[in-house]
Structures are given as structure tokens and as C-alpha cells.
Amino acid sequence: MRTDLKQEFVKQYGKEATKTYFSPGRVNLIGEHIDYNGGLVMPCAITFGSCLLVSPNNENVFRFKSLNFNEQAEVPLNSEHKKVGEVWYNYPVGVIAHFLKDGKKLQGIDMLFYGDIPIGSGLSSSASIEVVTAYALNDLFTAGYSRLDLVKLSQAVENKFIGVNCGIMDQFAVAFGEKNKALMLNCDTLDYQAVDSNLGDYLLAIINTNKPRKLAESKYNQRVQECRSALVALKQELDINYLCDIDGATFEKYKHLITDATVQDRAKHVVAENDRVKLAAKALSNNNLTEFGRLMYASHQSLRDLYEVSGIELDTVVNYAKTNPDVAGARMTGAGFGGCAIALVKKDTFDKFSKEVSAYYTDKIGYAPSVYASLIGDGVGILNEVVSSK
Ligand code: GLA
Numbered sequence: 001m002r003t004d005l006k007q008e009f010v011k012q013y014g015k016e017a018t019k020t021y022f023s024p025g026r027v028n029l030i031g032e033h034i035d036y037n038g039g040l041v042m043p044c045a046i047t048f049g050s051c052l053l054v055s056p057n058n059e060n061v062f063r064f065k066s067l068n069f070n071e072q073a074e075v076p077l078n079s080e081h082k083k084v085g086e087v088w089y090n091y092p093v094g095v096i097a098h099f100l101k102d103g104k105k106l107q108g109i110d111m112l113f114y115g116d117i118p119i120g121s122g123l124s125s126s127a128s129i130e131v132v133t134a135y136a137l138n139d140l141f142t143a144g145y146s147r148l149d150l151v152k153l154s155q156a157v158e159n160k161f162i163g164v165n166c167g168i169m170d171q172f173a174v175a176f177g178e179k180n181k182a183l184m185l186n187c188d189t190l191d192y193q194a195v196d197s198n199l200g201d202y203l204l205a206i207i208n209t210n211k212p213r214k215l216a217e218s219k220y221n222q223r224v225q226e227c228r229s230a231l232v233a234l235k236q237e238l239d240i241n242y243l244c245d246i247d248g249a250t251f252e253k254y255k256h257l258i259t260d261a262t263v264q265d266r267a268k269h270v271v272a273e274n275d276r277v278k279l280a281a282k283a284l285s286n287n288n289l290t291e292f293g294r295l296m297y298a299s300h301q302s303l304r305d306l307y308e309v310s311g312i313e314l315d316t317v318v319n320y321a322k323t324n325p326d327v328a329g330a331r332m333t334g335a336g337f338g339g340c341a342i343a344l345v346k347k348d349t350f351d352k353f354s355k356e357v358s359a360y361y362t363d364k365i366g367y368a369p370s371v372y373a374s375l376i377g378d379g380v381g382i383l384n385e386v387v388s389s390k
């Protein structure tokens with residue numbers, strides 16, 4: 001993270017920031033596209049994230065500036081808060097609108113954002129911005145929300161203000177993340193456990209395909225809709241609230257109720273992925289990374305063939321990984337349609353992995369990926385005081 005942010009704030013606003021907040025991005029180890037189906041997921045917060053520097057003003061105006069984007073805005077406190085095109089500050093404006101709708105008393109603030117999460121990479125830069133804004137407002141105006149309230153509020157902003165029908169995983173992970181832990185989150189009950197992400201001789205590599213994501217939001221909403229149709233069909237005979245309420249064997253018995261073949265494939269992925277997370281949790285606690293890796297590959301294949309959210313770029317990374325004996329497993333992470341893949345790579349071979357995957361990918365795709373060795377960090381907090389959420 002940049003060290004000159006405080007000076008930048010002074011340059012932009014002619015006064016010092018009173019506080020700095022940080023919220024991370026996330027990767028999901030396994031459990032993809034099942035959070036909105038009441039499933040189990042296993043995300044962790046990463047050390048890339050978003051910083052927000054603030055200074056309250058007495059002008060009843062919210063000022064939004066970012067070191068990542070050129071667009072800036074001044075939004076009066078007493079105005080109608082609406083989404084404007086595709087600009088980045090829709091996220092904090094949406095959060096402010098939600099606080100006001102809940103009757104929270106706010107005052108104007110000058111804000112400066114800076115993030116080092118590659119934008120559109122599927123590492124949850126949007127959840128990170130939402131949660132850092134919500135956390136900051138809650139702290140500055142003692143609004144009284146719990147951490148879980150902030151998660152739900154940020155998800156509601158994404159669903160209702162931004163228009164993406166995402167589940168709760170991303171906002172939860174960036175708010176509750178803990179250093180060197182993966183979160184085993186039940187997206188139905190919101191019970192979670194922070195489990196040691198003990199990767200032994202391995203590290204987690206993040207490979208950003210650098211593919212510009214187009215139409216990702218509408219395709220995402222389409223998948224959510226397909227899952228809803230599958231659920232309606234199964235409910236004709238099963239008393240369930242979510243697709244993840246059944247296991248693979250039950251699905252096989254009742255899948256004929258889903259008459260559309262594509263919708264049936266979507267549901268098959270969801271049910272099998274949920275079963276895989278349970279196995280993956282067991283494998284991780286037994287330090288069986290070979291099994292964990294096998295489940296990652298199986299997850300990717302299902303997302304590619306049944307859920308159809310991968311693509312040539314992500315598949316190329318995973319195809320390379322399979323040729324490398326020092327990789328235990330790899331898969332796309334997040335929504336898909338481009339974005340990032342993750343791989344479990346033997347620590348002492350990471351440099352070789354990085355060079356080889358870059359060369360293989362560039363040869364097939366025509367431009368280079370970005371490869372990082374990921375560190376698992378803490379959730380949202382005041383910078384320099386980021387403490388674990390428990
Ligand atoms: C995006 C959404 C999440 C989740 C993942 C797929 O990141 O924001 O809620 O659905 O895709 O697992």
C-alpha cells in the first residue's frame with residue numbers, strides 16, 4: 001500500500017485526513033457460485049485492498065476522490081442519491097444512501113480512496129470499497145451497526161443500488177477476514193469458523209488473466225436466475241429453501257423435475273460444489289493438500305462445463321497448472337468470466353511457476369497475466385489498528 005496517502009490527502013483537500021481505514025479484497029479457495037444458494041464457501045481476505053482517508057466537513061457535502069480513477073464527485077447530503085452510469089463512486093454513494101434510509105445522522109465528509117486490488121479482477125474490489133465506506137461511516141458517526149450489519153448493508157447496496165444480485169460471501173470475507181485463516185462460512189445461517197489455512201510447503205498463487213470483463217454483471221444475474229428456476233422446479237416435490245439443502249444423491253433422484261437441460265446443469269454444479277467444500281474442509285484440516293488440490297481441479301471443471309462461467313483465459317491457466325507437478329491444484333476464483341485463477345504451488349518453485357505460467361499463457365492468449373504470491377490478511381479496520389475481528 002502506498003505510504004504517501006496522507007500527503008496526497010493534503011494535496012487534494014488542503015487539510016489533513018483525520019482517519020485512515022483499510023478493507024482488503026478476497027480470494028475464494030473453494031465453493032463457487034453457491035453463496036446465493038445457501039451453500040458453504042471458503043474465502044480468505046488478502047493483503048491487497050482499499051484505503052479510505054477521511055476528514056469531516058461542515059458543508060453538508062460528500063466529496064469523493066480516488067487516486068485510481070479520474071472521476072470525482074461532490075454530492076450534497078440532502079440530495080437524492082442515485083446510481084450514475086458506471087462510475088466508481090456509486091459504491092460509496094450507495095452506502096451513504098443506505099445509512100440515510102436507515103435514519104442515521106451523517107455529516108459531510110471529504111474522502112480520498114486508493115486501492116491496490118486490480119480492478120475487475122474478481123478479487124472483490126467493489127465489496128472492499130463498500131465495506132470500507134460502511135465501516136468508516138459507522139465509526140465516524142457512531143451509527144451503532146455491528147460488523148455483520150455492515151456486511152448485510154454492503155450486500156444490499158450491491159443488490160439494490162448497483163444492481164448485481166450477488167450473495168454475501170465477498171462482503172463477509174472482507175469484513176471478517178483473519179490473518180492466515182480461511183473462513184468456513186455457511187451462507188444460509190451465516191455461522192462461520194476461521195480455520196488455519198495451513199498450506200504447509202505450498203503457497204497460494206493468484207494469477208490475474210488481465211482479461212477485460214464485459215457483460216459480467218448481466219451474465220452473473222442470469223446464473224442467479226437459473227438457480228432460482230431450478231429451485232422452483234425441485235420444490236414441487238422437495239421441502240427445501242435453497243439448492244444447497246440437498247446433496248448429490250438427492251439431486252440425482254429428483255433432477256428430472258428440472259426440465260431445462262441448461263438449468264439442470266447449473267443446479268448439478270451447485271449441489272456438487274457444496275459437497276466438495278465439505279470434503280475440502282476435511283482435507284485442509286488433515287493437511288491433505290493433494291486431496292484439496294484435486295477438489296480445486298474438480299471445482300474448476302464443473303464451473304467450466306456445467307456452470308459455464310470460465311473461459312479460454314482461465315482454462316489456459318488451469319491447463320498449465322495441470323502440467324506442473326509442483327502444483328497441487330488450481331481453479332478460477334470469484335464470479336469468473338475472466339478475472340483471477342488461484343493455484344497451490346510448492347513454495348520453493350513459485351518463481352519457476354510464475355515464469356512458466358506467464359510464458360504459456362502469453363503464447364496462447366496473446367498478452368501476459370499478472371502473477372502474485374498471495375498473503376492472507378485481516379478484515380476491515382482502522383489502518384495501523386487493523387485487528388482481528390474476534
Ligand atoms: C461474486 C459474488 C459472490 C459470489 C461469487 C461466486 O464474487 O459477488 O457473491 O457469488 O461471485 O462464487
